[in-house]
Amino acid sequence: MYNSWEELKKDCMGCTKCELCRTRTNLVFGTGNENAEVLFIGEGPGQNEDLQGLPFVGRGGQLLDKFLAAVDLDRNKNIYIANMVKCRPPQNRDPLPAEQEACIGWLREQVRLMRPKIIVCLGRISAQKLISPDFKVTKQHGEFIEKGGILFMGTFHPAALLRNPNQKPDALEDFLKLKEKIKEICERTY
Numbered sequence: 541m542y543n544s545w546e547e548l549k550k551d552c553m554g555c556t557k558c559e560l561c562r563t564r565t566n567l568v569f570g571t572g573n574e575n576a577e578v579l580f581i582g583e584g585p586g587q588n589e590d591l592q593g594l595p596f597v598g599r600g601g602q603l604l605d606k607f608l609a610a611v612d613l614d615r616n617k618n619i620y621i622a623n624m625v626k627c628r629p630p631q632n633r634d635p636l637p638a639e640q641e642a643c644i645g646w647l648r649e650q651v652r653l654m655r656p657k658i659i660v661c662l663g664r665i666s667a668q669k670l671i672s673p674d675f676k677v678t679k680q681h682g683e684f685i686e687k688g689g690i691l692f693m694g695t696f697h698p699a700a701l702l703r704n705p706n707q708k709p710d711a712l713e714d715f716l717k718l719k720e721k722i723k724e725i726c727e728r729t730y
């Protein structure tokens with residue numbers, strides 16, 4: 541258990557708990573406001589993220605920033621963004637269950653320190669791990685589910701939206717629902 545983000549980040553940055561440590565260029569710890577009420581959780585770093593050490597900085601990240609801006613959210617101000625695994629899986633494959641299990645402790649500590657009111661799962665991997673193992677993004681996106689005092693919502697991963705642009709209107713609706721929910725239950729985000 542950690543009492544500060546500094547201690548947590550320092551230990552996490554040296555992590556060798558799974559094989560992904562061998563192939564990473566940079567560990568991607570997360571970015572944003574550590575006191576945010578809304579936490580976004582993706583799957584894992586891709587090539588650009590691995591090179592820069594930051595989450596969602598490629599084309600998918602630019603699309604995510606557009607959706608965020610549409611509902612007055614900003615990764616530099618009022619949200620935090622992290623991933624299920626902090627190191628890039630080779631060739632952008634899905635993180636293996638064992639890698640997710642090895643890494644989840646870091647995310648748990650981030651959540652414990654932040655105590656967000658809302659967690660948005662970006663894509664199947666994080667929604668199935670954090671909301672329910674049989675979560676279907678195409679059917680259940682935009683639904684709020686309470687777990688342990690936190691409201692979870694799953695939506696499309698930005699990379700999936702780049703592959704299937706016809707899902708963008710549904711994704712925008714999810715973000716609009718998120719905005720309404722934030723207005724309802726959060727005090728410091730807007």
Ligand code: SF4
Nearest residue numbers: 555558561626627643
């Ligand atoms: S993916 Fe997670 S558990 Fe594996 S080495 Fe990176 S930080 Fe550690």
